[in-house]
Amino acid sequence: MNRKTALTSADLFVLLDREFRRRRPRECGACEVQLPYLVQRPGAAANWESLVSVGCARGCSNAFEDLLAEFQRLYDLKPEMAR
Secondary structure, eight states, X not given: OOOOEEEOHHHHHHHHXXXXXXHSOTTOOSOOBOOOEEOOOTTOXXXXXXXXOSOOTTSHHXXXXXXXXXXXXXXXXXXXXXX
16 A cells, blocks of 8 residues: 655655755755656656756765655655646
């Protein structure tokens, strides 16, 4: 049984962005979270992904990878409705 909370990409972005800003190294003010996007991979832990800058030498990508793993256990991404 799936007990994850389903969120829109915008709502999930707000949560990711807020928590990433809290966890990233204080020395970095440049790295930002990208809008989460839907992925369909059989056997994947989550139905979404998101990206963060990878060229930062301050460890932001490590902080984001930890955050991503945590949030992918908690949240699913709602499919966007066609207009």
